[in-house]
Amino acid sequence: GEDVEQSLFLSVREGDSSVINCTYTDSSSTYLYWYKQEPGAGLQLLTYIFSNMDMKQDQRLTVLLNKKDKHLSLRIADTQTGDSAIYFCAESTGNAGKSTFGDGTTLTVKP
Amino acid sequence: DTAVSQTPKYLVTQMGNDKSIKCEQNLGHDTMYWYKQDSKKFLKIMFSYNNKELIINETVPNRFSPKSPDKAHLNLHINSLELGDSAVYFCASSQDRTGGLDFGPGTRLTVT
Numbered sequence: 001g002e003d004v005e006q007s008l009f010l011s012v013r014e015g016d017s018s019v020i021n022c023t024y025t026d027s028s029s030t031y032l033y034w035y036k037q038e039p040g041a042g043l044q045l046l047t048y049i050f051s052n053m054d055m056k057q058d059q060r061l062t063v064l065l066n067k068k069d070k071h072l073s074l075r076i077a078d079t080q081t082g083d084s085a086i087y088f089c090a091e092s093t094g095n096a097g098k099s100t101f102g103d104g105t106t107l108t109v110k111p
Numbered sequence: 112d113t114a115v116s117q118t119p120k121y122l123v124t125q126m127g128n129d130k131s132i133k134c135e136q137n138l139g140h141d142t143m144y145w146y147k148q149d150s151k152k153f154l155k156i157m158f159s160y161n162n163k164e165l166i167i168n169e170t171v172p173n174r175f176s177p178k179s180p181d182k183a184h185l186n187l188h189i190n191s192l193e194l195g196d197s198a199v200y201f202c203a204s205s206q207d208r209t210g211g212l213d214f215g216p217g218t219r220l221t222v223t
Contacts, residue, residue, distance in 0.1 A: 099211075
């Protein structure tokens with residue numbers, strides 16, 4: 001079955017760049033997503049990328065996709081304390097609800 | 112202007128009880144979902160409804176029964192609650208198959 005893996009923790013200093021990595025196993029994955037979950041809140045869709053794209057940039061966020069290696073990354077430039085949260089990678093073959101989620105990476109930003 | 116709302120936000124109950132969680136979305140989306148997030152923050156889909164029809168039913172005990180009275184509402188009823196049911200339950204919705212999910216704020220269920 002599908003599997004999505006992420007490292008569980010990342011700690012960076014304020015102002016540095018953060019890179020959160022994700023690998024997936026389903027070669028038919030068509031859509032890949034990044035969600036952010038702040039404490040006590042629901043998940044918020046940050047960005048998504050289609051599998052025919054290599055890169056997508058949205059302000060401080062850059063998503064890179066290496067389809068050959070089934071590797072997805074999220075780079076946050078100039079990381080702020082407000083970026084501290086859990087970041088979930090997810091993949092889907094075309095039904096957004098049937099997305100398979102990674103276990104989440106807890107990002108801690110130190111002042 | 113809440114997009115996906117759930118009630119209650121917190122639910123504390125004893126083993127063996129029956130409880131319901133309600134979800135409503137005002138986004139006009141066709142598909143709604145229930146997800147369960149355990150204490151380690153792992154997220155698993157439970158059910159999905161499209162225009163009031165069940166389309167995804169993962170391996171969930173039949174004590175859990177979703178009900179969709181209309182496409183804007185998807186409620187979750189749980190019978191004979193067990194300790195292992197303690198988790199945060201998220202409702203979500205989506206319009207199409209590409210754009211990702213809109214999540215509700217979650218319902219923290221604690222079974223004692």
